[in-house]
Structure formats: structure tokens, C-alpha cells
Amino acid sequence: DAGVTQSPTHLIKTRGQHVTLRCSPISGHKSVSWYQQVLGQGPQFIFQYYEKEERGRGNFPDRFSARQFPNYSSELNVNALLLGDSALYLCASSFLPSDTGELFFGEGSRLTVL
Amino acid sequence: QKEVEQDPGPLSVPEGAIVSLNCTYSNSAFQYFMWYRQYSRKGPELLMYTYSSGNKEDGRFTAQVDKSSKYISLFIRDSQPSDSATYLCAMNRGGATNKLIFGTGTLLAVQP
Numbered sequence: 001d002a003g004v005t006q007s008p009t010h011l012i013k014t015r016g017q018h019v020t021l022r023c024s025p026i027s028g029h030k031s032v033s034w035y036q037q038v039l040g041q042g043p044q045f046i047f048q049y050y051e052k053e054e055r056g057r058g059n060f061p062d063r064f065s066a067r068q069f070p071n072y073s074s075e076l077n078v079n080a081l082l083l084g085d086s087a088l089y090l091c092a093s094s095f096l097p098s099d100t101g102e103l104f105f106g107e108g109s110r111l112t113v114l
Numbered sequence: 115q116k117e118v119e120q121d122p123g124p125l126s127v128p129e130g131a132i133v134s135l136n137c138t139y140s141n142s143a144f145q146y147f148m149w150y151r152q153y154s155r156k157g158p159e160l161l162m163y164t165y166s167s168g169n170k171e172d173g174r175f176t177a178q179v180d181k182s183s184k185y186i187s188l189f190i191r192d193s194q195p196s197d198s199a200t201y202l203c204a205m206n207r208g209g210a211t212n213k214l215i216f217g218t219g220t221l222l223a224v225q226p
Binding site: 004031033040041042043044045048055056058090092094097098099100101102103104105106107108 | 118120122145146148150155156157158159160163165202204206208209211212213214215216217218219
């Protein structure tokens, strides 16, 4: 079975631009979460979606937005990019929202902002 | 102060050694404690989770949680070169949310 797939795997943007990152969860998984991992740091929670509704939001500015589609895939959008947005963006899926951390992560989209 | 503190290492051990990885935390509301392994250029994968205080064993891996000290540990017995990775502790408050708070990760290298 395919795992969590993310696209694009790498991308380079300049300050002020916007970016859209995409995620396809494992088949049957209904919950998708997004994390930002800055080099040398642990992942930081951005959003969680379940059944197309936002279930949680981390401490990120309004420049960050996301949505989940009827097929449970998801998009993360970041507007007005800053140098500090350079990071690995991880998508994780689970069958249901979980307390036990049973998340399945994709390999991430590595964003570089110049 | 970060909610979760983890020594970034790097930690280098010979093959077969017992490895001890640790995290401390400040938020007493955390109920679920996890350890993830992240290989270079890959996403994290869940190794183990523990609810509240206690020990949990899975093969060569043992997780311990001491809520009174706000301290969690992961022990790896008979370490192998394939265990070389970054180990991330994570925790959450419960409430059916995927909002995990991660440590910075400890880079482990097991030398053959």
C-alpha cells in the first residue's frame, strides 16, 4: 500500500511569493496534519484536519492556511513567504484523530525561500 | 523555556551498546508520550507510545515515563548500525488531537 505522498519534494521560492504544498494520505485515513520542521529542530504542529474540518491550529500566522478535500487529500498554503519559512513541511495522516501519536508521516516537502 | 527539552547530541556508541535517550518537559497536562525515529531525508516514524507513567517494552526498545519528574526515556539494547538516526520525543495532552509537541531530536550514530 502507498504511504503518505507529498508534492513537490523540493522547491525554491523568493520572499513575498506564495506556495502550495499537497498531501495524499494513506488510503482510508481521514485525518491529516501538517508540521513544519526547521533544520535542527523537531517538527512543529501547524494544522490538523478531520473530515474536511479544521480540528486544530498551531501558533502560526494567518499567512498559513490549509484545507482538506472530499477525498481526504490536503493542501497547505503559505502566502507572503519569509526567509524563516524555509523548512521541511511534513504531512501526517491517521485513520482518526489520535492521542497516541500513531501518525504516518510523508517524506516532506523541502521549501527554500531566498 | 521550551515545553519539551531534548539533548541534540550527537551521540556516538559502538555496536551492541545500550543507548539511553532522554527528554524533560514542563507541562504537567501531557498524558501521552511517544518516541519517533527519523532517518535522514525521511519523515518521522512512530517507535512507541506510552500513556501516563510506566514502562513499555517492544523488542530491543524500552520506553519509560516518570510524570512526577517530568522525564521520559528511551533505551535501545544491543544497538545496531541500522539504529543510526535522529530520535524525537513527542507528547500531547490527549483530547483526540494530533497536536504533538516534539523535542529537538537526538542524533544517534552506532559505529560498527
